[in-house]
Amino acid sequence: MSRKHRHGYLLAESMISLLVCVFAIWTITTMLVYVGRASNNQLINFYSYIDLLESDHFNFRVVKVSNNDVILYSPNTKKKYHMQQYKNMLRFTGDHLGHVPTLVNVGRVYWDKEEGRLNTDVKFENGEHYQAYSKLPSDRQ
Template identity: 30%
Template sequence: MLRNKKILITYQGFTLAECLISLVVLMGLLLFLKPFLSMITQVDNHITKDNYLELLIGKIQIESEIKEMTFQKIDNNKLYYLSEDDEKIVFEQYKNMIRKTNDSKGHQPIVMGVDIVVFSEEKGLVKMEVTTLEGETYSYFLFN
């Protein structure tokens, strides 16, 4: 004998309130994520600019060269070093570049596209502040 059974079917799902709360949380996360992503994009664009990379490579080149030299002085915005064979080496701005000169052999360009370079000494370190032709300013410390 078959009886008439009522089958109650229930659906598992989300209520309207749960959906609205999850949407509010998601929108809040997206609001905070957008400025963060734009900041990361700006930093990436800044770091990959040619000026920044060239200045960084120039700084590394200067530091590798002065490792084996003796710091003498900063005079008239020029860095004076003495090489191991007692040759006077000068790092200075010349036109739109930072160049390295020595007593008798001309000059070697280190960084191009430079508007202003200021060398100063701070607490035993040499500070090199460079302004590019595009108006961006970078500060580096060179270890003596």
């Protein structure tokens, strides 16, 4: 090979290496952004669930609390609701058919009632852990 052709080959090889490096950096950056958003989504979903629980639309009252089930009463709808973990989701169910999933990818959930507030403790499958205290009155039915 002549000297002129070897420089052209090195230039093409350098350009391809540069493109591969740029693609690798772009892929790593995209994955880091995705992981950050997934973590943020769990937090947003948890507080959306708390917002529903404390909503004036339902005005929930606590009837009964156990480690894995909470029975709530809504004077606005005049219905009882169960809040429980089912497989890897947290859901609301009524006395009849159907359920509304409120949180997904739940590893475990624990509830207890103390001093007039409902304590919700959720650990997600990815290891994130959130706690909230909701001031819900007890129902006197």
